[in-house]
Amino acid sequence: MNLDTSFRGGRVPSLGIVGAGLWIAWITLIYSTDLSLGESGASQQSTASAFVYSTLALGVTLMVLSFVPDWTRRHLLAPRPLAISSCIAAAMTLVVLNGSSVPALPIAACAAATGCMTALVALRLAIVFSEVESRSMLMGMGAALLLGVLVYSFATMLVLCGLVIPAAVILVLLIPLAVFTLNLEDPAAALAEESASFDQATPSLSATLVRLAVFAAMSLFLLSLTRGYYPSLIEPSAFAVSRCIVALGLVLVGLLVIVAAWASPRDAAFGTLCYWLLITAVLVVLVLALVNVDATVMGDVSSVLFGVTCICLWALLCRMSFRSGVDAVRVVGLGFGAACLGTTAGVGVGALIYDMGMPEGLLSFVMAAAIILCVAGSLFLLRRDDIVRLMEPADSRSSSAEEGLDAGIGIAEGESRNGGAPIEAATGADALDGYQASLQRLCAIMGIDYGLSSREVDVLELLVLGKDAKAIADALFISFNTVRSHIRRIYGKLDVHSRQELLDLVREQAE
Secondary structure (H helix, E strand, C coil), X not given: CXXXXXXXXXXXXXXXXXXXXXXXXXXXXXXXXXXXXXCHHHHHHHHHHHHHHHHHHHHXXXXXXXXXXXXXXXXXXXXXXXXXXXXXXXXXXXXXXXXXXXXXXXXXXXXXXXXXXXXXXXXXXXXXXXXXXXXXXXXXXXXXXXXXXXHHXXXXXXXXXXXXXXXXXXXXXXXXXXXXXXXXXXXXXXXXXXXXXXXXXXXXXXXXXXHHHHHHHHHHHHHHHHHHHHHHHCCHHHXXXXXXXXXXXXXXXXXXXXXXXXXXXXXXXXXXXHHHHHHHHHXXXXXHXXXXXXXXXXXXXXXXXXXXXXXXXXXXXXXXXXXXXXXXXXXXXXXXXXXXXXXXXXXXXXXXHHHHCCCHHHHHHHHHHHHHHHHHHHHHHCCHHHHHHHHXXXXXXXCHHHCCCCCCCCCCCCXXXXXXXXXXXXXXXXXXXHHHHHHHHHHHHHHHHHCCCHHHHHHHHHHHCCCCHHHHHHHHCECHHHHHHHHHHXXXXXXXXXXXXXXXXHHHXXX
């Protein structure tokens, strides 16, 4: 078996990148004043209100759905419900665009609806990005960010040319197109993957994961203080230039993510890197606020670093799902939901600070306290060692009582095909090579006879060689959850219910 060839399964599907890029563009456009169809001042105010309502709904939806991942996959993330929801969100987009001329209650309801749709697409994308190894995941995220910024820039260019209606049509179509591309992404395999995961026992939430969610909420709250305060200090005429600078900054971030991920080895400590980048981004914004830099500069820097923070948090959560085997809906829903709630609170408090007319000295004291709180959180609430432990694969060795449908996940590494000594101990190197070559042919034949996919044949071969789920995930560059699902399908197609039954069947096929 050629591991370089099998690495193809560890790459982010191109349709997933397209869907993520269109989703990013939709979020960016709907909450900017570029496409608002009213007076600039009123449009800016209605857009800010819509952002708060939507982000609050986004956070609440993610948090709630994180506790019912199986139901969410089955009823909300399936192709048809997701497509219907995207059409509803597209209709709500039209109301948000006319926010300055629509009463506050309909605006709040429509903005909340767009937030709920954002949550559903976010969870669907989390499933895609958490099922591949880290380097490919980061390269896919960088490419999606570049695509999102390019679409945003194109729509903005249409507005500058006076073509507001075509730009609005593009905005309305973005979210249905994003969902359409995600639904095109091998729907049969996606449904099989999801149906296999329904039978898994819902794992209990790790205490470290809960602390990460609290830490994310705190970090995004502190970062969003400046996002709620400083935009009020910027002249409306300077917003267009400011958004161009932010777009260029995000393009640079996307390129750096792609290049850094491409140049790094597959086993690089991406989780640790994202953890430190998250903390550094928050600290940089707070320090700049403390030294009282120009409001426009502060707005640009905080917007770019807000994007960096979201990327780092997203990557960290997807990586944790990949390594721990916990459902991506559960991990990303909890962590990113808490971050969205923190963002909403931070923007609200920042706007309140501005409305109160807080003296400069008192504002500096608040920012200094925020810096201390961020450092304390990184030292006591969630440390780097906690991230390292959380990213380690769950213990895949189960007791005999756990055998049955979960058998094969609990393989004791080194168990032999004879039920005795490990294969490696029972044979010499040459004999092992000969056995492995014969095993490849045998598994390929069994794959044809029993209707196994090429990936399931790879997993079957490693199972018979005595590899546990962790070792298989590392060897094939796929996630622990994916290995679990493959093993379940193999057991179902071969009609076996334990490790020993699988070995007996393979032995019979070899005779």
